[in-house]
Amino acid sequence: CIDDLDVQPGDPDIILADDLFKDPDAYKQALAGVYGNLALTSAEGPDASNFTGIDEGTSQYGRGLWNLQEITTDEAIWSWETDAGVAELQRSSWTADNPLVSGLFGRAMFEVALANEFLNQTTEELLDSRGITGQVRTDMPAFRAEVRFLRSLAYFHMLDLFGKAPFVTEEDPGGSDYKGPEYNSQQLFDYIESELLAIIPDMKDPLQNEYGRADKGAAWMLLAKLYLNAEVYVGQARYSDCLTYCEQILNSGFTLSPEYLYNFMADNDSNAARNEIIFPVLSDGITTQNYGPPTMLVNGQVGNTERNGADFGVQAVGWTGAMRVTQRFSQIFLNGSYDTDDRNTLITENRPMEIFDIADRDSGYIIQKWSNMTSTGETGSANEIVDTDYPMFRLADVYLMYAEAHLRGGGGSVDTAVGYINELRTRANNPNLITATDLTEELLINERLVELHWEGHRRQDLVRFGRFSGGTYNWSWKGNAPSGLSIPAFRDLFPIPNASLAANPNLSQNEGY
Template structure:
């Protein structure tokens, strides 16, 4: 069992999944799969409950229910279409040029990977609902930890001394959920801890969300624990800085403003926070990535544990799914030999980023022998190359505790991304230093055992886009990157099965955001559909 911030299976999950649903979800029109309504005052008689309920806010990123991996706490949404990390992976990676899913009868996957989604897509409802549940849980925690509530409960000084940091973490997790809503849907139901319970939520558009997230993250800075000083799996200053840096890098998309200088500033803050690259690239994606050298690189993970937090999250999906139908190589990566029978492969355009100069590059885990690169029939699991990036093996030669549910944490944010953001923001006019930017890019290549470091003249925006794919593939960034480069919609860059064409076709511009789920609009009349849908 891994050592990390404990996602509580008792009171913390009660706080997450079994109580407080009217109190914490009515303000966002989320339908819980439960009819209990309030956080009992009895819960807080044990002062340890405050940390446990905070753990429940984090648990919503990893878990979907209390009765095993297949259960969901959201009514009419099953676990496979609502686990936060998994649906994030689908909307950000499966929708783009790196990944293909064989089993298109799985709800919603066909439409996402062929870019033919509609507002009825269950994966979009899962993403919308799970992100809003994070917001609702954070709001509930903040309502229950006001000075008045703590005074009334006569909470001890020792617990109260922790409360500013606890509350800052809850606000950060709420801001992160709103960040993903802003990026993916362009709007969100909006509520904070001061919003009256049972009121109809107002709707914030991108500009309003950007302003709120930015102001929140700046406001909590003094109360957040310093970078790398919190328990593993809990948020700190660096996580807030990471969200800000990514917002500023994409600000022209979100609000039509150049914020590249601010991106550079927050990249520098993160880099100065004591992080360092893992000694081995693949350590970031192994079962002991909370203990091996990756612990110095991962800024924020979604926790996975094959024993205590079994879930069908992104690392369980990718490790089981990337076992080849021909290779039956699951025992190499710590799952059953056949895994999920060739569920995942890579698209041709991704393969083409790894030419002959990447044969020794540890980021190149493509397995091609005996396979055609083209995928003419998505259901043919023997066509298309596979990769072996993620693993349920450890850096010391052992394996995770379970052969299906993996121990591998999902690296939502890591230092390598910061290095590449710095270089891109510099090239886009944000300031910084060319020599520094070049050094960061070459540090990634050197760490990957690639002898082909680059010169200053090679550092271009197009190079950065390709290098981001080589470094950060299958980490839920690609859709955002392609949109920022104006290559996701339109026809100036096509990939296999883009727009439902085997060789790719143009996408309309409104596909830069996803549609608002029909069920979500029915729950809140203030929500309107995004243009074009």
């Protein structure tokens, strides 16, 4: 009877790794798991989480990323400050105990762990020993390259937000409590760069991969982002490298959607935005349920008194005024350049522009950029979780990156740069076109806000433009003051969560925390 102590899982949905990977189809499912971590919080649906200590909805990867990149800035106010961690983020007083900070830290490193596990389960030797042959072996080099892309993406987020990371790859001895060494910004930068360069040959050509999976375009985009921010990350200008990879993307078949808002609709997987979106994170009201950015944004932008959810294909009340924009954000849109512009979706009626009391959901403007309606006017498959995919990278961003890399001395041509900005304005039906003399940092940072707001870029942009910390650029509730206050430079990076420090003594806290 002593043998009875060796139990086997009885649940039909739980499979031991060795049994699972006997099935050739399992590899695609495991690949879906590595991708899926960008969107899903568990294998049991959106109301469960494979994380603890943080609400399941907010432990979602994109949501964590979004919170750190957006509600810390002038682009968004989250009305429910009773939600753990929110108030400190939007009032610039976060600590190393903030659950939203540790949620993203853990979620990004979870992606690394999933990628390493996939790479370990798909070595030539293992596949041979399991007798895996056929199509899946043909696909495997691309699978593995994509998984390494996803791991690089996760380390990129660590680099951008924390400036360091515990470093673990499939080469490490592993084990459930292996404590990776700390990699600093330079090490992470070099690693991400070398990984991306190494995998690009194995990746599918732009727009040739199955929808939702990364292709060469996504890898070039990540490289371009890495180089654009290199001065912030490692104190080294790499704008010409940035421009090189922007051009790679620009010349590879991606095209702007004719309508700006198509990018943010329920059918952005199949309407014309398909060719603008370089890398999407999926969401579906039935099959890929999660409370990630698209669901949060569509429901969150619904006004408390407007109850305009039906306009976006969700319940009329949505999340009852969860999200608004700051006065600074509204002022940029109202500075005269964007009065006629599809990207200006502000609702201003019966609302004061300024938010003096965050809990007062009738103050501050709201926007209507995201939708669970299709481009043909159908509603999505469910009325809370949306079908809208999250465009983590899209072509319009590359246009603006090109202009910025050029402006910062990366080469290229000023006419091309100006042309790209005007192309975006024209696409948005904005008659105010710019000329070469208008191409300034001031214009670019504003243009990025106008084009890319609520897409998870703002903090990174503000840091790069030197406007996040310090007092040169303030907005409501920055520094915990209604009109904004200077904050110290150490807040350009987030703290290493205390729990992570405790679990891995190789890590050190960021300065200032």
